[in-house]
Amino acid sequence: xxxxxxxxxxxxxxxxxxxxxxxxxxxxxxxxxxxxxxxxxxxxxxxxxxxxxxxxxxxxxxxxxxxxxxxxxxxxxxxxxxxxxxxxxxxxxxxxxxxxxxxxxxxxxxxxxxxxxxxxxxxxxxxxxxxxxxxxxxxxxxxxxxxxxxxxxxxxxxxxxxxxxxxxxxxxxxxxxxxxxxxxxxxxxxxxxxxxxxxxxxxxxxxxxxxxxxxxxxxxxxxxxxxxxxxxxxxxxxxx
Ligand code: ADP
Ligand code: MG
Numbered sequence: 001x002x003x004x005x006x007x008x009x010x011x012x013x014x015x016x017x018x019x020x021x022x023x024x025x026x027x028x029x030x031x032x033x034x035x036x037x038x039x040x041x042x043x044x045x046x047x048x049x050x051x052x053x054x055x056x057x058x059x060x061x062x063x064x065x066x067x068x069x070x071x072x073x074x075x076x077x078x079x080x081x082x083x084x085x086x087x088x089x090x091x092x093x094x095x096x097x098x099x100x101x102x103x104x105x106x107x108x109x110x111x112x113x114x115x116x117x118x119x120x121x122x123x124x125x126x127x128x129x130x131x132x133x134x135x136x137x138x139x140x141x142x143x144x145x146x147x148x149x150x151x152x153x154x155x156x157x158x159x160x161x162x163x164x165x166x167x168x169x170x171x172x173x174x175x176x177x178x179x180x181x182x183x184x185x186x187x188x189x190x191x192x193x194x195x196x197x198x199x200x201x202x203x204x205x206x207x208x209x210x211x212x213x214x215x216x217x218x219x220x221x222x223x224x225x226x227x228x229x230x231x232x233x234x235x236x237x238x239x240x
Pocket of ligand 2: 040041042
């Protein structure tokens with residue numbers, strides 16, 4: 001679904017990514033872990049070209065999206081992205097937040113978009129919040145809305161950047177449960193997270209990013225029980 005070839009990203013003279021090559025296959029749940037500042041977010045944001053690479057290529061569903069001739073908006077629609085800080089529109093209701101993009105970008109009618117939004121709200125048990133504003137919701141509710149808002153665009157892959165890091169501890173579970181449900185339903189997912197339990201339970205593969213490189217990757221059981229890279233061992237000793 002996504003193929004990354006020799007991805008480099010520099011901010012001025014600072015090299016955040018130093019040549020990552022990676023493939024994400026349909027239905028995989030790829031979990032990315034690593035120290036703060038190691039390039040995890042930059043890598044994730046490069047996948048949909050929120051960060052244009054300074055070198056290297058990214059293929060999405062067979063198309064080289066780093067090719068300047070490509071209409072990136074069309075491809076980006078198929079890549080849902082969920083951030084640490086929800087990014088809901090504060091002055092729009094929950095229903096409007098969910099229906100905006102499908103109406104504008106997929107030309108859905110208001111009726112179609114709203115009926116789909118209500119289905120998605122039911123999925124997460126938040127139908128009664130349809131006319132509420134984001135400020136009236138808890139962090140866990142806002143993040144679940146952000147996730148279903150992405151789902152309303154019918155993405156082929158979902159990218160998550162520390163979706164539970166800004167949440168109070170008692171709200172982490174409800175967001176992880178929704179993500180696990182998506183994984184079980186076959187959604188292709190790339191997830192940057194510090195939730196090692198999530199990585200173990202639903203990860204198809206775990207990648208360790210350090211100093212802008214994938215230093216190690218393995219199945220969750222291998223990754224956690226038999227780490228090889230010295231920096232990964234040190235990292236795991238701190239987070240486990
Ligand atoms: P992580 O998500 O692993 O914590 P990031 O990908 O956010 O790391 O950042 C990697 C490095 O790149 C950090 O040193 C960060 O300061 C730097 N960086 C990220 N974005 C920018 C930017 N827009 N301008 C300058 N430096 C940046
Ligand atoms: Mg980050």
